[in-house]
Amino acid sequence: xxxxxxxxxxxxxxxxxxxxxxxxxxxxxxxxxxxxxxxxxxxxxxxxxxxxxxxxxxxxxxxxxxxxxxxxxxxxxxxxxxxxxxxxxxxxxxxxxxxxxxxxxxxxxxxxxxxxxxxxxxxxxxxxxxxxxxxxxxxxxxxxxxxxxxxxxxxxxxxxxxxxxxxxxxxxxxxxxxxxxxxxxxxxxxxxxxxxxxxxxxxxxxxxxxxxxxxxxxxxxxxxxxxxxxxxxxxxxxxxxxxxxxxxxxxxxxxxxxxxxxxxxxxxxxxxxxxxxxxxxxxxxxxxxxxxxxxxxxxxxxxxxxxxxxxxxxxxxxxxxxxxxxxxxxxxxxxxxxxxxxxxxxxxxxxxxxxxxxxxxxxxxxxxxxxxxxxxxxxxxxxxxxxxxxxxxxxxxxxxxxxxxxxxxxxxxxxxxxxxxxxxxxxxxxxxxxxxxxxxxxxxxxxxxxxxxxxxxxxxxxxxxxxxxxxxxxxxxxxxxxxxxxxxxxxxxxxxxxxxxxxxxxxxxxxxxxxxxxxxxxxxxxxxxxxxxxxxxxxxxxxxxxxxxxxxxxxxxxxxxxxxxxxxxxxxxxxxxxxxxxxxxxxxxxxxxxxxxxxxxxxxxxxxxxxxxxxxxxxxxxxxxxxxxxxxxxxxxxxxxxxxxxxxxxxxxxxxxxxxxxxxxxxxxxxxxxxxxxxxxxxxxxxxxxxxxxxxxx
Amino acid sequence: xxxxxxxxxxxxxxxxxxxxxxxxxxxxxxxxxxxxxxxxxxxxxxxxxxxxxxxxxxxxxxxxxxxxxxxxxxxxxxxxxxxxxxxxxxxxxxxxxxxxxxxxxxxxxxxxxxxxxxxxxxxxxxxxxxxxxxxxxxxxxxxxxxxxxxxxxxxxxxxxxxxxxxxx
Numbered sequence: 001x002x003x004x005x006x007x008x009x010x011x012x013x014x015x016x017x018x019x020x021x022x023x024x025x026x027x028x029x030x031x032x033x034x035x036x037x038x039x040x041x042x043x044x045x046x047x048x049x050x051x052x053x054x055x056x057x058x059x060x061x062x063x064x065x066x067x068x069x070x071x072x073x074x075x076x077x078x079x080x081x082x083x084x085x086x087x088x089x090x091x092x093x094x095x096x097x098x099x100x101x102x103x104x105x106x107x108x109x110x111x112x113x114x115x116x117x118x119x120x121x122x123x124x125x126x127x128x129x130x131x132x133x134x135x136x137x138x139x140x141x142x143x144x145x146x147x148x149x150x151x152x153x154x155x156x157x158x159x160x161x162x163x164x165x166x167x168x169x170x171x172x173x174x175x176x177x178x179x180x181x182x183x184x185x186x187x188x189x190x191x192x193x194x195x196x197x198x199x200x201x202x203x204x205x206x207x208x209x210x211x212x213x214x215x216x217x218x219x220x221x222x223x224x225x226x227x228x229x230x231x232x233x234x235x236x237x238x239x240x241x242x243x244x245x246x247x248x249x250x251x252x253x254x255x256x257x258x259x260x261x262x263x264x265x266x267x268x269x270x271x272x273x274x275x276x277x278x279x280x281x282x283x284x285x286x287x288x289x290x291x292x293x294x295x296x297x298x299x300x301x302x303x304x305x306x307x308x309x310x311x312x313x314x315x316x317x318x319x320x321x322x323x324x325x326x327x328x329x330x331x332x333x334x335x336x337x338x339x340x341x342x343x344x345x346x347x348x349x350x351x352x353x354x355x356x357x358x359x360x361x362x363x364x365x366x367x368x369x370x371x372x373x374x375x376x377x378x379x380x381x382x383x384x385x386x387x388x389x390x391x392x393x394x395x396x397x398x399x400x401x402x403x404x405x406x407x408x409x410x411x412x413x414x415x416x417x418x419x420x421x422x423x424x425x426x427x428x429x430x431x432x433x434x435x436x437x438x439x440x441x442x443x444x445x446x447x448x449x450x451x452x453x454x455x456x457x458x459x460x461x462x463x464x465x466x467x468x469x470x471x472x473x474x475x476x477x478x479x480x481x482x483x484x485x486x487x488x489x490x491x492x493x494x495x496x497x498x499x500x501x502x503x504x505x506x507x508x509x510x511x512x513x514x515x516x517x518x519x520x521x522x523x524x525x526x527x528x529x530x531x532x533x534x535x536x537x538x539x540x541x542x543x544x545x546x547x548x549x550x551x552x553x554x555x556x557x558x559x560x561x562x563x564x565x566x567x568x569x570x571x572x573x574x575x576x577x578x579x580x581x582x583x584x585x586x587x588x589x590x591x592x593x594x595x596x597x598x599x600x601x602x603x604x605x606x607x608x609x610x611x612x613x614x615x616x617x618x619x620x621x622x623x624x625x626x627x628x629x630x631x632x633x634x635x636x637x638x639x640x641x642x643x644x645x646x647x648x649x650x651x652x653x654x655x656x657x658x659x660x661x662x663x664x665x666x667x668x669x670x671x672x673x674x675x676x677x678x679x680x681x682x683x684x685x686x687x688x689x690x691x692x693x694x695x696x697x698x
Numbered sequence: 699x700x701x702x703x704x705x706x707x708x709x710x711x712x713x714x715x716x717x718x719x720x721x722x723x724x725x726x727x728x729x730x731x732x733x734x735x736x737x738x739x740x741x742x743x744x745x746x747x748x749x750x751x752x753x754x755x756x757x758x759x760x761x762x763x764x765x766x767x768x769x770x771x772x773x774x775x776x777x778x779x780x781x782x783x784x785x786x787x788x789x790x791x792x793x794x795x796x797x798x799x800x801x802x803x804x805x806x807x808x809x810x811x812x813x814x815x816x817x818x819x820x821x822x823x824x825x826x827x828x829x830x831x832x833x834x835x836x837x838x839x840x841x842x843x844x845x846x847x848x849x850x851x852x853x854x855x856x857x858x859x860x861x862x863x864x865x866x
Contacts, residue, residue, distance in 0.1 A: 317763040570746065616750020657758060658767040659795040660851050661748060670746070670758055670765045678746040678760055 007118040012066040018113065019376055024061055025110040027300075028054040032103050039091045039099070043084065043211060048091075052081040058106065069123045070109040076127040077102045083134055087185055087219040090207050098129045152224060152257065156204040160224060160257050169200055169226035171257065172234055175248045178219045182243040186212055189221040192244070195237040200227030224252070305409065308370050315363045316559065316653035322359045323674035325352050367408070367556055374452045374459070375403035377416050381423060381450060388427045395434050395445040396427050402452035407459045408556035414533055415461065415553065418526045422463045422549045423448065425522060430467030430547055440544065442466070457555050464548040470541035472498040479504060499541050500636050503527045527635065531685035532668075534560050534575045537635075552577075560654055562671075564647035564679065565630060568612035568619065571679035572643075573652045573671055574630060578684035580638065581631040582646055588629045599640040601631055609691050611641040611682070615666045634688035641687075654681060666690075715813035717835075721842055722789060722802040725777040728842045729802075730811070730835065735847055737790045737797060739805055742782045756801060759788070766790060768799035774850060775830070793847045800850075811835045816844060 013021060031054045035047055055078040062070035077099055083089035105126055108119045152160065163169045176192060178185045189212045196202050205212070205223035212221070227234060231249045238247055329352045336345040378400045389396040407415075431437075431446035438444055448465045476490040479501045490498070502523045523539075530537045534554050541547035554560055554577070562573035563582060581601060589600040590608060597608040608629070630641045652671035668683040719730035720739075740761070745768050747757035754773035758765050768788060772778065780786075785804040790797060816833040830849035835842040 313763075320763070570749070612749060618749075619747075655765040657748070658765065658797070660767045660769070660793075660798055661751060661755060661758070666750070667748070672760050672763065672765070676760055677744050678758055678765060680746070680748070 163226040371406035405452040430465040565643040637692035
């Protein structure tokens with residue numbers, strides 16, 4: 001056959017599917033790898049079932065992506081395994097060998113999906129070998145015992161010959177088939193062996209005694225026995241066993257025995273000589289010591305994301321009810337105590353607190369089930385860096401760390417684009433050309449490091465490069481040019497403040513617009529996207545040494561920690577990530593500057609706005625004494641919101657306001673409060689930037 | 699998903715066709731919506747107002763764990779709004795904008811209206827801004843306006859325009 005090696009291959013899958021396919025294939029191949037060798041020794045029905053399922057899954061997924069070779073090979077393996085599973089075929093060394101050879105080829109074939117190159121692996125011979133193991137077996141059932149289909153080992157042969165020599169026994173080859181409908185074939189086989197034992201000695205049996213005792217679901221048993229009895233007696237003894245369908249007994253002479261021992265199975269079944277004893281097989285294969293506990297395969301079930309989202313919502317409601325129940329408990333406990341119902345009160349309190357605990361755990365578990373390692377995002381990056389570097393004529397090496405860090409899949413979906421953007425920037429703007437680097441006394445190859453880690457309830461992603469750092473001089477000029485800040489402000493800004501100009505809309509420091517980093521729709525969009533996820537983004541830069549962008553994100557988007565406040569009779573949730581301070585107004589230094597109320601907080605001046613008014617609440621307001629100030633930030637801007645009451649911190653479940661209301665300016669959604677009423681979630685990012693801007697322009 | 703009410707309307711003159719509707723009252727006018735779109739009818743409950751929203755957006759309410767926007771249909775249709783009374787109901791409908799609650803003064807009945815009793819609004823009412831009427835049924839004792847839910851509930855795009863105008 002003409003070699004197709006190296007030919008490009010087409011598969012029917014996109015990048016996401018590829019990941020899924022590889023994960024699944026790896027999982028199943030690993031399972032086969034660790035369990036196939038055990039198939040021979042201890043064909044535990046459960047194990048056989050597991051292996052069969054693995055092959056079946058591989059067949060399905062390879063067929064789905066249109067990998068014909070892999071699908072047809074796995075089909076052959078599945079067919080053999082199915083025969084073993086149903087007890088139509090014993091898992092002999094030859095069967096296992098054929099399966100293992102198939103497995104090796106599978107590994108190569110699965111990798112083709114990644115490389116998209118034909119590895120030149122031919123599966124037809126392997127498939128023929130696999131199916132041949134079934135053909136070899138067929139006589140065992142259909143033309144029962146025309147010849148013993150099993151070979152005697154040397155030890156067994158010697159034993160039988162010895163017995164024959166003594167002349168005390170007659171040697172028979174016995175083949176029996178159990179009725180197909182039998183529920184407990186292995187028990188019948190066991191009984192048959194017992195009967196034979198009672199008559200004389202069993203030199204060999206297929207399946208062997210251990211396998212029968214282990215309960216391998218065999219529907220056929222063959223044996224070589226030495227008994228001091230006629231074939232009728234043997235027949236009678238075996239027919240006493242229930243469910244025996246057919247039975248053949250054939251007397252064997254020494255020559256027959258030798259022939260059966262010497263007989264190598266037909267060339268089709270035995271493509272290569274193989275070790276005869278299974279024990280040798282195992283040690284030769286090495287990795288799984290016989291008798292060792294079978295490696296526990298990762299047990300997993302694929303679940304529709306929608307279903308997980310549904311669960312998450314339900315648990316969210318449960319959390320609300322829990323809070324509510326606790327409030328009711330507090331109200332009730334006084335009443336119950338007064339009524340002298342101490343026992344009832346205690347029972348109730350115990351039950352509610354247990355319910356609360358279980359609810360918390362349930363929420364945690366469901367959150368966990370939605371978590372994915374960030375690896376799936378990071379694996380896309382090396383390719384990207386290589387492409388971008390090639391386009392810019394730079395040498396860049398990418399390092400990643402913390403691939404195992406887990407985060408909610410909704411966050412994963414959202415984080416990919418910003419990350420790609422930041423990385424592009426790092427390569428395109430951060431890293432210098434090899435010549436520049438050489439001149440600066442740096443190694444020609446620049447490095448970009450992407451690191452992910454968890455801290456408390458946040459995940460952090462850092463993109464760090466060892467390039468030239470952010471050119472604050474150009475940034476300052478650009479910002480002034482575009483009228484984003486005044487010349488005085490730009491010149492007075494510290495280095496660190498000037499670096500933050502990178503987040504201004506419409507600023508691109510690349511001297512010419514490149515097709516790599518886009519047209520100045522860069523970092524401001526990135527920041528908006530991150531903040532929409534209740535995240536924060538910060539940039540640090542050291543001239544000549546490089547820069548680092550750090551993204552902080554909540555672990556999940558479904559719930560968020562918030563400071564609950566009340567303003568003009570409505571309850572609002574301010575995401576805690578943006579709150580820098582909350583204090584009573586009499587402790588706050590509020591001054592009037594140019595007719596605007598301003599809060600002095602640690603040498604900074606923050607514009608003060610009524611939260612309800614800032615959101616557009618035009619209803620008449622009640623002026624209370626003893627109010628509170630909540631300072632919130634967005635990037636480096638801060639605004640102080642006046643509220644009527646502070647209601648404490650709470651985990652809130654974020655719900656959409658509905659299409660009809662849409663994404664209102666200043667609000668990101670609503671949440672259900674402990675008493676069943678609704679609170680509004682404040683979009684601090686838009687509110688702070690709007691009011692900081694207003695204050696600045698005044 | 700949302701049942702598009704306009705797909706239910708049958709060409710007038712087909713005697714077999716009829717509309718299965720829920721009829722409700724706004725002040726002293728009767729309106730009807732396709733029964734397929736009605737999810738449930740609940741008594742007036744706590745509604746949290748959304749600051750800065752259009753006057754006819756009453757706010758949002760908690761419908762067994764779902765956040766559902768509520769519209770004051772009386773304001774939307776230019777009918778004088780009364781104080782909530784014992785008969786006031788929220789008709790929860792599913793529209794192409796998702797679930798929406800409509801405040802009505804009373805739900806009167808469910809009935810089948812033969813299509814030949816329905817006339818196009820233009821022949822009777824000339825109000826150009828009435829984007830939410832798709833027909834008027836002449837019953838024996840009264841007139842019932844058939845409502846086009848998608849006309850009543852503006853899409854988000856409209857809302858953004860309003861927001862943009864407010865911001866400018």
